[in-house]
Amino acid sequence: MTRALALHLGVLRAALRRMFASKLGGLLNILVIGIALSLPAGMYALLQNAQGLVAQLSGTPQISLFLATDAQADDIDALRKQLAAHPAVHGAEFVARERALEQLKQSTGLADVIVGLEKNPLPDAFVVSPKQGNAQALDILRGELAQLPGVELAQLDSAWAYKLEALLEFGHLAVLILAVLLSLALVAVTFNTIRLQILTQRDEIEVSRLIGATDGFIRRPFLYFGAMQGLLGGIMAWAIVTASLLLLNRPLGELSQLYASQFVLHPLSFGDSLSLLLFSLYLGWLGAWLSVARHLSQIEPR
Amino acid sequence: MISFTQVHKRYPGGYEALKGISFDIAEGEMVFLTGHSGAGKSTLLKLIAAIERPNSGSVLVNSQNVGALSGGALPYLRRNLGIIFQDHKLLFDRSVFDNVLLPLQICGFDHRESGKRVRAALDKVGLLKREKTNPIALSGGERQRLCIARAIVNRPAILLADEPTGNLDAAYAQEIMAIFKSFHQVGVTLLISTHDVSVLQDSGVRRLTLKEGVLQ
Numbered sequence: 321m322t323r324a325l326a327l328h329l330g331v332l333r334a335a336l337r338r339m340f341a342s343k344l345g346g347l348l349n350i351l352v353i354g355i356a357l358s359l360p361a362g363m364y365a366l367l368q369n370a371q372g373l374v375a376q377l378s379g380t381p382q383i384s385l386f387l388a389t390d391a392q393a394d395d396i397d398a399l400r401k402q403l404a405a406h407p408a409v410h411g412a413e414f415v416a417r418e419r420a421l422e423q424l425k426q427s428t429g430l431a432d433v434i435v436g437l438e439k440n441p442l443p444d445a446f447v448v449s450p451k452q453g454n455a456q457a458l459d460i461l462r463g464e465l466a467q468l469p470g471v472e473l474a475q476l477d478s479a480w481a482y483k484l485e486a487l488l489e490f491g492h493l494a495v496l497i498l499a500v501l502l503s504l505a506l507v508a509v510t511f512n513t514i515r516l517q518i519l520t521q522r523d524e525i526e527v528s529r530l531i532g533a534t535d536g537f538i539r540r541p542f543l544y545f546g547a548m549q550g551l552l553g554g555i556m557a558w559a560i561v562t563a564s565l566l567l568l569n570r571p572l573g574e575l576s577q578l579y580a581s582q583f584v585l586h587p588l589s590f591g592d593s594l595s596l597l598l599f600s601l602y603l604g605w606l607g608a609w610l611s612v613a614r615h616l617s618q619i620e621p622r
Numbered sequence: 623m624i625s626f627t628q629v630h631k632r633y634p635g636g637y638e639a640l641k642g643i644s645f646d647i648a649e650g651e652m653v654f655l656t657g658h659s660g661a662g663k664s665t666l667l668k669l670i671a672a673i674e675r676p677n678s679g680s681v682l683v684n685s686q687n688v689g690a691l692s693g694g695a696l697p698y699l700r701r702n703l704g705i706i707f708q709d710h711k712l713l714f715d716r717s718v719f720d721n722v723l724l725p726l727q728i729c730g731f732d733h734r735e736s737g738k739r740v741r742a743a744l745d746k747v748g749l750l751k752r753e754k755t756n757p758i759a760l761s762g763g764e765r766q767r768l769c770i771a772r773a774i775v776n777r778p779a780i781l782l783a784d785e786p787t788g789n790l791d792a793a794y795a796q797e798i799m800a801i802f803k804s805f806h807q808v809g810v811t812l813l814i815s816t817h818d819v820s821v822l823q824d825s826g827v828r829r830l831t832l833k834e835g836v837l838q
């Protein structure tokens with residue numbers, strides 16, 4: 321067992337030595353693979369972050385009902401009763417126009433502007449929490465509530481979030497297509513690298529066959545090489561994505577402060593990182609395997 | 623140990639290189655294979671290592687029909703043979719040491735054991751001091767001896783040598799023949815092809831002579 325392991329390690333070491341025998345060539349290949357993989361991986365990371373943001377913002381969907389600015393206490397009471405009786409409404413909180421103004425002063429940096437106003441421009445409002453959270457039910461409810469007497473405007477607070485979510489789904493599809501195409505490119509790059517290696521090592525392969533090497537023995541260094549090159553490319557991609565996200569975080573932090581929110585880009589999760597590395601390793605191995613299957617049989621000893 | 627029965631070999635293109643060859647070589651025997659250039663000596667040796675396959679007749683090595691051997695079994699046949707190729711087949715991308723190491727790597731020897739064996743083989747052919755040299759820097763005779771070292775490092779029971787003294791002067795040729803005799807003394811079965819009859823005059827060993835693909 322340990323002897324078999326030592327043999328495999330020996331082959332692996334030889335494969336790595338061969339990879340870095342031509343330092344520039346090896347590094348360039350890894351760089352190409354890394355950049356190719358970092359595109360879908362980076363887009364995926366951004367989508368994951370956007371999705372996190374959407375979930376955070378649209379977690380509790382609410383419908384705001386704005387009343388006419390001249391609404392009287394009677395109208396408000398009547399509306400409150402109607403809302404409480406509505407089967408799709410979970411609860412409704414009344415926000416008096418004075419309180420709304422106060423909140424506006426505190427939550428944004430507009431205090432100076434507001435103090436300067438002659439009269440309160442905000443209407444009274446109800447914030448309605450619906451029972452059901454799906455986009456379609458919310459839309460129907462919003463329509464119904466807009467018809468109620470005294471309601472001037474009914475607004476679904478997270479409408480944009482639902483639209484964004486649909487957009488993200490589209491983005492995921494785009495990432496998937498990109499990932500498939502660039503994976504093919506990675507397999508092709510490895511296929512060609514191994515093809516060239518087999519050509520330059522033609523003599524060694526032929527002699528090895530003549531003195532009793534099994535096909536497995538001949539194939540192994542190429543497969544290890546392909547897998548290693550894929551893995552190193554994957555590590556490169558991971559580094560590119562992580563570094564880019566970290567770089568983006570600083571300007572993003574300043575930007576999000578302007579909107580009085582706290583938003584940071586998270587790097588790829590541990591699971592996603594591991595998947596990226598394993599996937600790139602597998603693709604490299606696959607490219608090498610295909611190349612070896614195609615080219616080794618063409619070398620027959622004489 | 624090696625047994626040919628009515629072996630015919632026709633190359634693609636129709637040329638009949640061997641016609642109805644039959645002979646036996648016993649275990650531990652040393653036999654010379656002679657004949658003019660193009661007589662079929664290399665072809666005969668290639669049949670033993672299953673580098674070429676016979677068109678008819680049977681080639682037995684250790685009572686195994688090597689002409690019918692499957693691709694998967696081939697490597698294990700060849701590991702029991704030490705082969706010295708007419709065109710050397712040395713690798714010029716590595717040192718003398720690493721050339722001799724290759725058969726041991728193929729058989730999966732561990733590191734320390736194989737280092738010892740390589741040095742023992744190089745010592746035997748007098749190349750121990752050149753182990754770090756690239757074979758491109760060796761003379762013809764030294765390359766020939768390097769081929770021998772690679773063929774014997776695995777301690778094969780059968781040694782096949784194709785023109786091991788070709789293009790060498792008489793002194794070198796005698797030296798190499800002396801090495802083969804020492805293997806013969808420790809029980810290795812040897813089949814050595816040569817067109818240089820002068821090296822065998824005094825030897826008194828068995829001789830197979832080919833002429834235009836026919837055994838005389």
Ligand SMILES: Nc1ncnc2c1ncn2[C@@H]1O[C@H](COP(=O)(O)OP(=O)(O)OP(=O)(O)O)[C@@H](O)[C@H]1O
Pocket residue numbers: 633634635637638639657658659660661662663664665666708817
């Ligand atoms: N791969 C091949 N395809 C076609 N013909 C071949 C092939 N190999 C050898 N021959 C022919 O078979 C005949 C015997 O060749 P072989 O190499 O066995 O001769 P040899 O006795 O070893 O000659 P030499 O002493 O020159 O090495 C030659 O005429 C050669 O042209």
Ligand SMILES: [Mg+2]
Pocket residue numbers: 663664665708784785
């Ligand atoms: Mg020949």
